[in-house]
Amino acid sequence: MTLKRFPNAANVSAEILGEPLKFPNGRVAPNRLMKASMSERLSTYAPEDPKKHGLPTEKILNAYEKWGNGQFGMVITGNVMVHPTNLEAAGNAIIFQEGDSSERRSLFTQWAQKTKQDGALAIMQISHAGRQTSVTVNPTPWGASDIELKTDPPGSRYGKPIGLTTDQVKTEVIDRFVYAAKYAYECGFDGVQLHGAFGYMLTQFTSPTTNKRTDKYGGSLENRNRVIMEIYDEIKKEIPVSSGFLVGIKTNSKEYQDEGTTVEDAKAFCEAYEKKGFDFVELTGGTAEKFKFEHERESTKIREAFFVEFADVIRPVFKNTVVYLTGGFRTVGAMVDAVQRNTTQGIGLGRPVTAEPDLPKKILSGSVPSAVQDAFNPNNIIYQIMASVSQIEEMGRNSLEKSGGNVMDQISDFSDEQVVAGFEEKLAKMFGGNAKKTVEVEA
Numbered sequence: 001m002t003l004k005r006f007p008n009a010a011n012v013s014a015e016i017l018g019e020p021l022k023f024p025n026g027r028v029a030p031n032r033l034m035k036a037s038m039s040e041r042l043s044t045y046a047p048e049d050p051k052k053h054g055l056p057t058e059k060i061l062n063a064y065e066k067w068g069n070g071q072f073g074m075v076i077t078g079n080v081m082v083h084p085t086n087l088e089a090a091g092n093a094i095i096f097q098e099g100d101s102s103e104r105r106s107l108f109t110q111w112a113q114k115t116k117q118d119g120a121l122a123i124m125q126i127s128h129a130g131r132q133t134s135v136t137v138n139p140t141p142w143g144a145s146d147i148e149l150k151t152d153p154p155g156s157r158y159g160k161p162i163g164l165t166t167d168q169v170k171t172e173v174i175d176r177f178v179y180a181a182k183y184a185y186e187c188g189f190d191g192v193q194l195h196g197a198f199g200y201m202l203t204q205f206t207s208p209t210t211n212k213r214t215d216k217y218g219g220s221l222e223n224r225n226r227v228i229m230e231i232y233d234e235i236k237k238e239i240p241v242s243s244g245f246l247v248g249i250k251t252n253s254k255e256y257q258d259e260g261t262t263v264e265d266a267k268a269f270c271e272a273y274e275k276k277g278f279d280f281v282e283l284t285g286g287t288a289e290k291f292k293f294e295h296e297r298e299s300t301k302i303r304e305a306f307f308v309e310f311a312d313v314i315r316p317v318f319k320n321t322v323v324y325l326t327g328g329f330r331t332v333g334a335m336v337d338a339v340q341r342n343t344t345q346g347i348g349l350g351r352p353v354t355a356e357p358d359l360p361k362k363i364l365s366g367s368v369p370s371a372v373q374d375a376f377n378p379n380n381i382i383y384q385i386m387a388s389v390s391q392i393e394e395m396g397r398n399s400l401e402k403s404g405g406n407v408m409d410q411i412s413d414f415s416d417e418q419v420v421a422g423f424e425e426k427l428a429k430m431f432g433g434n435a436k437k438t439v440e441v442e443a
């Protein structure tokens, strides 16, 4: 098949993207390209049976075998949940003490191995959905406070959160992140990324829109950031520094909410992460109430990355912590430009690498100038996200061997208008023409 690609305005060498990135603890990512976290929703869902709940499946292993042959510097898993009843979606992989078993350990170990086979660092994203737990999974999830997410109609998608007591912040949040991080380490992952973006539990603490607490976890910026700092400290206590295990965080550069965290707040949070010793920070933006996987301003379109202007503001705080920027990168020209301007050190790629799991290999060898350009209406973010969900499932159907060594095996070509038309028709049927409401949040 002939894939259509984004036009690459600046025809430059990709050489700089192939440079290794060194982390403060001495670990090295072989190049600057990173697979961003994307929820696979391919794990088991069995809430009544802890041992069978949230187990990664063969499909996940197959998909990561393909990314693991794509020549990434770093590969981040989709959100692995740390709480069995506070899920981003049914089908998330989960790590929790009550569900521990040799089967779970073996599956996560294979996941790490598949991911690292061509030298990428395998990083597990660990997350807690809190109030962004689907109502069908749990009508009463935890929240930093009991502030319900606004949906239309109210209560249609998410449960009504119960505000955590001070003791529960430890037992239902901190301890669970730490347990999952240690598990990831024991299963051979090179590090974890705390999901501190898009309105999930850690952002429910950092954002004044969702944190109305009056204890040490609420109020000042320092207090709202405390839960993240304590998770970091506890992880460091559990995992020997000599192991080189990396701890990073994905954080919003801006929340896009009235009274939400501003870019100046984000800068202050990042300053704290740098001081604390985080190995890497991935900058992004938005929440489930304000979804931002697209351009808001004309000025950022030229540089492709949605949050590039915020990254420029935040960047100076990072001296040792390695910074990645994710969202919008499609051409080698824009990626190289962002690195050369020192806006970021690493480039995160989401949707482009579900269309093409070996995009880094092709970019670094100079054989392609850009990502595949899908034929969706650029404003229809929901369909684009569903397309990526579908491509991840397609990647998972066969092992690399069964795919004849071809990482592109089975993956739909959404640069083909007819394929897009067929997909849109299928979605419209599935959701009764109301896909936008039904699939509000995928991240």
Ligand SMILES: Cc1cc2nc3c(=O)[nH]c(=O)nc-3n(C[C@H](O)[C@H](O)[C@H](O)COP(=O)(O)O)c2cc1C
Residues within 6 Å of the ligand: 036, 037, 038, 039, 040, 078, 079, 125, 195, 197, 250, 284, 293, 326, 327, 328, 329, 348, 349, 350, 351, 352, 384, 385, 386, 388, 389, 442, 443
């Ligand atoms: C299908 C899908 C699932 C996603 N799931 C997650 C997730 O689990 N955790 C996360 O931090 N971001 C998630 N994201 C957001 C991506 O990591 C990335 O920030 C976003 O897609 C913008 O990057 P892009 O323009 O390169 O796609 C998801 C995105 C997509 C398309």
